[in-house]
Amino acid sequence: MTAAPARIFASPLARRLAAAAGLDLATLTGSGPHGRIVRADVEAARAAPPPPVAAPAPTPTPPVDYDLIPLTAMRRTIARRLTEAKTTIPHFYLTAEVAMDAAIDLRGQLNQRLAPAKLSLNDLILRALALALRTVPEANAAWAEDGLHRFHAVDLAFAVATPGGLLTPVLRGADRLGLGEIATRAQDLAARARDGKLAPEDYQGGGATLSNLGMYGVRDFAAIINPPQASILAVGAAEQRPVVKDGALAVATVMSATLSVDHRVVDGATAARLLAAFKGMLEDPLRMML
Known part of the structure; x- marks a missing residue:
């Protein structure tokens, strides 16, 4: 009941x-x-106020497994400079496709004559960019608060991957160096960069930088300008691609080159002339021997 x-x-x-x-x-x-x-x-x-509602119990967070890598002084400097570059420099980008068959053939012929010394394709690319900067001196410049610094010498930096981060040693007077000298000096600078033996004068200054990721199979990319320089050229792998020659389909070895430019220093037309000069040197590489 x-x-x-x-x-x-x-x-x-x-x-x-x-x-x-x-x-x-x-x-x-x-x-x-x-x-x-x-x-x-x-x-x-x-x-009367409503009674308090009990908050739901927090969901337990699964532990995160990771290794803490302490920041070195060099890594902090690289991070600071890249952040400064990307946030304060008005970048713009130009890309060209460069036919590399003639340059590759010339490299092969020279290596037969220079044995046991060997030229890399990167040595020809450095030479082409150095001569392009001499051809278009308005692009060989840097930004400064007192005005634009237009350099007389072509001091060309190039990116080297090291265990501690990216370094950019500088080839002084690169436009006055022959291909053999470029190869010898670039190899020495790259080896000392990887061993942590560069002196400050080896990596300070420069009017432009070359960054090459072609050896990693990268097709194309855009690099961040190395301040206070006004430009950096990013090149990818030289690979066989279908192209049209004289109205017919053919196969050629082509490399993508992307120029990142500081618009405060270099205008679009000037940057286009620099990229065209670089492309012309590699597509008619005998000009680089003069």
């Missing part, structure tokens, strides 16, 4: 007010005679 619910004593007015407010009379305490619920009790319940 089910027990009858306990009787709730409340005035008719209190009952109406509680029903209108959606209050359960069983939750109220009466202040009238013999515990009778009256109007004042209902109004007090309506004015």
